[in-house]
Amino acid sequence: MSDHASSSTAPRPGPDLDLRLVRYFVVVAEHLNFARAAAALHVAQPSLSRQIQRLEDALGVRLLERTHQGSRLSAAGAAFLPQAQTLLHTTHQAVLTARAAAPPRTVTIGYVEDLVITPAVRDLRRRHPDAHVRTRHLDWDEARALPEGRVDALVVRTPLPIPSDGLDVTVLYDEPRALLVPAFHRLAGKESVTPDDFTDEPLVACAGMAALWTGFWRLDPRPDGSPAPLGPLLVDTFEDKLEVVADGRAIALVPADDRRCALRHDLVTVPVEGVEPCQVALAARVADANPLVAHFRASAKNLLVREV
Numbered sequence: 001m002s003d004h005a006s007s008s009t010a011p012r013p014g015p016d017l018d019l020r021l022v023r024y025f026v027v028v029a030e031h032l033n034f035a036r037a038a039a040a041l042h043v044a045q046p047s048l049s050r051q052i053q054r055l056e057d058a059l060g061v062r063l064l065e066r067t068h069q070g071s072r073l074s075a076a077g078a079a080f081l082p083q084a085q086t087l088l089h090t091t092h093q094a095v096l097t098a099r100a101a102a103p104p105r106t107v108t109i110g111y112v113e114d115l116v117i118t119p120a121v122r123d124l125r126r127r128h129p130d131a132h133v134r135t136r137h138l139d140w141d142e143a144r145a146l147p148e149g150r151v152d153a154l155v156v157r158t159p160l161p162i163p164s165d166g167l168d169v170t171v172l173y174d175e176p177r178a179l180l181v182p183a184f185h186r187l188a189g190k191e192s193v194t195p196d197d198f199t200d201e202p203l204v205a206c207a208g209m210a211a212l213w214t215g216f217w218r219l220d221p222r223p224d225g226s227p228a229p230l231g232p233l234l235v236d237t238f239e240d241k242l243e244v245v246a247d248g249r250a251i252a253l254v255p256a257d258d259r260r261c262a263l264r265h266d267l268v269t270v271p272v273e274g275v276e277p278c279q280v281a282l283a284a285r286v287a288d289a290n291p292l293v294a295h296f297r298a299s300a301k302n303l304l305v306r307e308v
Contacts, residue, residue, distance in 0.1 A: 021055040107292035110151030119303040178269040204250035
């Protein structure tokens with residue numbers, strides 16, 4: 001058989017149907033009245049008539065016949081109606097199936113160092129049981145996970161160890177700073193101290209951080225404007241900081257509620273008066289439209305509070 005013969009017997013492709021026009025036809029067919037159908041569809045009657053005409057033109061048949069009593073289905077319209085209803089139902093089911101197969105909504109909450117976010121995460125999961133809420137613990141030098149998109153929100157202490165440009169920062173609560181000293185230090189037994197009590201002693205800081213962050217934790221400058229004395233060294237981790245202090249080579253300022261300090265019996269924390277506190281905050285990207293971030297912020301504001 002020749003190619004010409006094969007092509008002449010091949011079925012012609014059907015018209016590309018606009019599902020909106022099919023739905024218009026079904027509503028008209030159910031009402032058999034253009035005025036009532038137009039009201040049900042919230043469209044103007046002349047516009048509805050034109051849309052039905054477009055569908056008839058695409059199909060190449062007359063679907064509806066106007067009479068003095070209203071409209072009635074033609075033979076082609078009566079044959080087309082159940083198929084059109086099935087088509088709309090199948091389309092609706094296809095949409096539901098696609099949505100059900102889509103990945104659940106997800107959010108990744110980061111938290112830095114010793115901070116605990118469990119109450120807020122538990123509340124978010126309770127309010128959104130179908131969402132996938134993940135958590136990610138970060139070290140002090142990993143806060144860039146937020147602007148880089150590896151976490152969607154970050155619970156962290158201020159000052160932020162990263163630039164705040166493009167971030168929305170919500171303060172959750174204030175946390176005082178405390179002086180960390182070895183157990184044998186001359187200030188270890190004090191109920192509280194002021195910067196004047198340790199003005200000549202160097203405060204150890206972590207390396208690789210921004211000047212604002214380092215200055216805050218070294219109390220540089222001191223409240224009277226004088227520069228802090230230079231320390232003997234910088235450390236890479238918070239655990240290294242604990243070791244340097246325990247060895248008596250320096251002292252340090254730390255968050256008053258940092259749980260890691262209490263794990264060592266050779267270290268003592270002493271409240272510091274006369275210095276501004278740090279703050280525990282929730283940071284998120286300004287342009288992030290994930291609604292779960294906003295919902296987590298609400299949970300955090302209600303549940304992540306300082307224990308006193």
